[in-house]
Amino acid sequence: MNTRGLRSQLKDSVPVTGLGTQIGAYGVQDTLRSGFSSVKNELLPSHALELSEKNFQLNQDKMNFSTLRNIQGLHAPLKLQMEYRAARQIQRLPFLQSSHLALDTLKGNDESISFEDILNDPAQSEMMGEPHIMVEYKLGLM
Amino acid sequence: MATLSVCQQPIGGFSFEYCKRNAVLEFECNKLGHSIPAARKTGTTICGVVFKDGIVLGADTRATEGMIVADKNCSKIHYISPNIYCCGAGTAADTEMTTQIISSNLELHSLSTGRLPRVATANRMLKQMLFRYQGHIGAALVLGGVDCNGPHLYSIYPHGSTDKLPYVTMGSGSLAAMAVFEDRYEQNMEEEDAKRLVRDAIAAGIFNDLGSGSNIDLCVITKGKVDYLRPHDMANKKGVRTGDYKYKRGTTGVLAKAVTKLDLEVVEETVQTMDTS
Numbered sequence: 251m252n253t254r255g256l257r258s259q260l261k262d263s264v265p266v267t268g269l270g271t272q273i274g275a276y277g278v279q280d281t282l283r284s285g286f287s288s289v290k291n292e293l294l295p296s297h298a299l300e301l302s303e304k305n306f307q308l309n310q311d312k313m314n315f316s317t318l319r320n321i322q323g324l325h326a327p328l329k330l331q332m333e334y335r336a337a338r339q340i341q342r343l344p345f346l347q348s349s350h351l352a353l354d355t356l357k358g359n360d361e362s363i364s365f366e367d368i369l370n371d372p373a374q375s376e377m378m379g380e381p382h383i384m385v386e387y388k389l390g391l392m
Numbered sequence: 393m394a395t396l397s398v399c400q401q402p403i404g405g406f407s408f409e410y411c412k413r414n415a416v417l418e419f420e421c422n423k424l425g426h427s428i429p430a431a432r433k434t435g436t437t438i439c440g441v442v443f444k445d446g447i448v449l450g451a452d453t454r455a456t457e458g459m460i461v462a463d464k465n466c467s468k469i470h471y472i473s474p475n476i477y478c479c480g481a482g483t484a485a486d487t488e489m490t491t492q493i494i495s496s497n498l499e500l501h502s503l504s505t506g507r508l509p510r511v512a513t514a515n516r517m518l519k520q521m522l523f524r525y526q527g528h529i530g531a532a533l534v535l536g537g538v539d540c541n542g543p544h545l546y547s548i549y550p551h552g553s554t555d556k557l558p559y560v561t562m563g564s565g566s567l568a569a570m571a572v573f574e575d576r577y578e579q580n581m582e583e584e585d586a587k588r589l590v591r592d593a594i595a596a597g598i599f600n601d602l603g604s605g606s607n608i609d610l611c612v613i614t615k616g617k618v619d620y621l622r623p624h625d626m627a628n629k630k631g632v633r634t635g636d637y638k639y640k641r642g643t644t645g646v647l648a649k650a651v652t653k654l655d656l657e658v659v660e661e662t663v664q665t666m667d668t669s
Binding site for chain 2: 295298299300302361363364367368369375377
């Protein structure tokens with residue numbers, strides 16, 4: 251089954267997807283959290299670290315894979331990425347919290363603690379995503 | 393439970409949602425002439441020295457919040473692992489959380505390798521984390537410990553640079569403490585000399601810098617033994633009141649005395665067992 255339609259893949263492949271309007275409740279701009287909507291607000295990040303933090307994991311992976319390719323050859327990152335892709339498919343539906351156990355073990359995240367585990371733990375979040383929309387997005391029907 | 397129409401799953405870590413709102417609020421506040429509340433800092437004197445058998449770390453115990461002393465006796469020497477301790481200057485919350493995260497990571501790492509952790513490992517973990525956040529985490533640290541390769545002392549700056557030196561000082565009182573070190577440091581000191589030197593350096597910081605004060609804490613780390621001396625020296629004791637304004641009993645003469653008994657009846661008596669499971 252095609253778990254990620256082409257449209258959703260294209261949207262996420264460009265790292266800087268733009269810091270567009272934050273959609274709050276009822277589908278309008280969330281003024282309380284992100285301020286008034288203006289062109290400047292949408293183009294510039296609200297904090298110097300916002301972009302670098304959003305892409306941190308991606309950039310780390312890219313760096314590690316390219317080092318691995320230079321040392322051991324093309325087969326090493328290919329094999330690892332294949333395993334990552336397989337582990338990423340063992341998950342619950344998008345709006346439910348899955349433990350990512352296999353993925354964490356492969357990446358080595360089960361042996362380290364960082365701010366991602368302490369602050370804003372997704373398992374403890376008070377809001378839930380809209381189930382239908384999230385599943386549609388994942389299937390690429392949106 | 394409100395639902396958000398968000399397509400992707402929430403991720404953990406820092407959330408920058410309120411940054412724009414905070415910037416607007418700060419601007420409005422400054423226009424009216426007020427300033428937003430300041431984070432609690434540890435305007436500090438911390439220092440460390442390598443002696444013959446190990447490391448001596450020293451710190452003062454004052455935490456400030458702008459111009460006010462927030463904590464007269466806070467503990468600035470944090471535990472990282474049984475053989476490694478770390479003093480923290482800068483924003484109090486940042487140093488506290490950073491040292492706790494690194495301590496947990498080092499524990500997991502040492503369980504995985506099966507060996508006592510090394511100071512260089514802690515140093516590298518701290519430096520990589522602080523560089524990742526580009527200095528926005530305001531934690532200036534003095535890291536010291538004894539491992540299989542001997543005693544090591546590092547100083548780590550908020551942006552992620554580190555120095556490996558025989559004696560280091562950090563914090564707002566660092567210049568005063570460094571003056572004492574530069575004058576009296578020698579290689580391969582004895583333990584008592586090293587403790588006296590660190591105590592004098594911290595005292596110099598306490599008496600010459602407004603941001604440092606109260607007592608002096610010391611931590612002596614040698615191979616197999618850690619002495620956490622808190623407080624090692626109470627340099628600033630609060631004075632005792634010499635006079636008393638209370639009147640003695642019998643100053644006012646008693647004319648008459650009447651006792652009224654209050655009759656209370658027991659209405660209900662219940663016993664609730666505690667859940668001690």
